[in-house]
Amino acid sequence: MTFKSFLRTLVFVVLTTGIQAPVLAQNTESGVTYEDILNGLSEPSKWLTYSGDYTGQRHSPLTMITPGNVQDLVPIWTFQTGTMTRGRGFETTPLVLDGVLYVTGSNNFAWALDARTGRPFWQYRRNLPDDLTYGSSAPVNRGFGILGDRLFMVTLDAHLLALDRKTGSVLWDIELADYRIGYAATLAPLVINDKVIVGISGGEYPTRGFIDAYDPTSGDRIWRFYTVPSPGEFGSETWPDDPEVMARGGGATWMTGSFDPELNLIYWGTGNPNPDYYGEKREGDNLFTNSILAIEADTGTLRWHYQFTPHDLHDWDSNHVPVLADLVLDGELRKVVMVANRNGFFYMLDRVTGELLVGKPFTDTTWAREIGSDGRPIVLNDGSKGCLPDPWGGTNFMPPSFNPDLEMLFVTAREVCATFVPQEPEIVPGRPSFGGVVWIDRDQGYGALRAIDVKTGERQWEFRYPSATMAGVMTTASGLVFAGDHEGNFMAFEASSGRNLWHYQTGSRIWGAAAMTHVLDGRQHVLIPSGTTLVAFALPVNQP
């Protein structure tokens, strides 16, 4: 047989057996490598970690959808999850690889979906106990982490699972903490090289927050960092000399952090001290609650910390996605980390040292209007007279987005007044211990998409929503900002001006979710979760 006749025979065999090259290519896919995640969104057919890449910028380099054509964007499919979260949202960010979306949902459902059609390959549903604690009040999940052929997902009963991405079957299942005393887990795991990094929910219960690193293959724990120190450790001097108070001091870690591979540092936010509103039995700053932590990835050792709200009395968790960028400040290239905080301030810190570079209000916050030279807020109002950010905050965990070309951070701001009435709680494991009552003036509040000049902290523009909004933001290099609102609109704005260019009514408030985007078959897709649906948008096929 000549080589040509061999090829003809091979083509004949392939055709007659129905084997097609793209299918072979998919079947030989070996999964996600650490390098793939490091490459971030430079390969636009992929979205492999919660924010798209390790910077937390949620900024896509894609430019197919532009301010000039976004008005033609149309929904191309809708996936109905069949599971909903009363009082919260469908908060996930899908991952995408080889035309397959990996999606987690409320109540610990999860799916692999055909990114072309939204049709499911498999569904996973965890059998949850009926005595969930925090997990019953917020039965949400924000997404998978992925490495190799494993998907990593946390659960409402405070476990970490590894699923086979091809089947959805459980490969391993380990307990993070005892859900019965108040723990749960809701975040999207952060996968770095040879570790799966997760945090914990439950700061409204008498719990103690931590950040964990696990072996992706075995599920063995590599390290744990407690966000409230033990007696005698660094930071314990900011608590009463009472081991019991520290052992239930809060500091939950329920939002995915960011990662600087060069510095080998993980950046992670921490939540409120417990009890939330009642602080008389926890005198002091209560480190490391309401802080951002820089943690060495290999060891879990704390490198530096910055506390946004010392001795918090308002449930202003600092569980935000830290946004990393390299910026020229006063002629010097600085590695910075940025946070628009629940306390109403925008912060920029040197991410090598933790030095505060910018700290300015991005809301009408009344509890403080400036940060002192010592890096601490100058507190004006303790909340008993009202009109601070409410407990949901000047913003919240919904992801912001950073456009490095414009050097603007786009954030969903909330302007809602509240009055705090603290009361001493009884501490019972498994029962919430808010420590008081809050009166929220829901009728008068509003929301807004705001653009912040990160070098000055000044507001560049805003687009107002009729009510306070909990939707996240995504930007693209074409100069677009995608955002959502409480009324159910999914919207596109011109990043430079804030001009609204397009909107689509999804039928349910967009709550806790931000858009993601990827390229499939040469066509840019944009996805947003809303209510019980995941909707994919694209330009019509006849568009250039």
Place this chain on the structure above:
Amino acid sequence: MVHMLLTCLLLALGILMPLSVSGQGGNPYDADPAARRAGAALFATRCAECHGADARGIGAPDLTLLWAAGTEDERVFRTIQRGVPGSNMPSSSAPDNEIWAIVAYLKGISTVSPFEDNVGDPEQGREIFLSMCARCHRVATQGGSLGPDLSRIARIRSRDRLLRSIREPSASVAVRYRAVTLITQDDRSIRGLIKSEDAFSIQIADTSERLQGYTKSELQEVIYEERSLMPDFGTERLSNTDLDNLLRYLGTLRG
């Protein structure tokens, strides 16, 4: 926290045992002062946002009138437990003893209806209602739907509150009765109630109760009004005698 406080109180009282009844057989904590304190704490965290810190109603009904209107403990219990379908009132999965504690608290602060020793003639009041109010307010099957349905108003609002709402309706306008005027591109003015709104559109019921939706970009102006659509009924429009008659009639409306 309040949950803890309640648990502590109930434990101290020795009444944290499961109850075999579910909304039947009367309130086991009726008139129990400790249970009422626990119920007050639970009410503050779970109910007061809609019903007001004093339970006299904000957007939701005045709960201090329930017993005066003849409502029984069991019905209040069941309403808390099951919620009110179609309203903002959710169901509750709280244990029976917590719900009974809230019922005991509410019963303790309930007031005798001031309507009972009211002055005025209810028949004349009904005539006034039909001539002056029924265009916008419904009683049973009669009347309009622009304003609140008054069929059960005596169960959920006190005489004093109703009096204020008639004399000065704009002093306090519930969110779902906020008024708006839309100016169209052809200079038409359309006044009505905001039924729904987002950043790009607004849905109203105009003063003829016609439901209409508009895209904001196609309007010249959206004017949000501070005042209620309901005019003030001062003494020049409604004498004190007529007001007494009207209130006496409204006091008979218990559904």
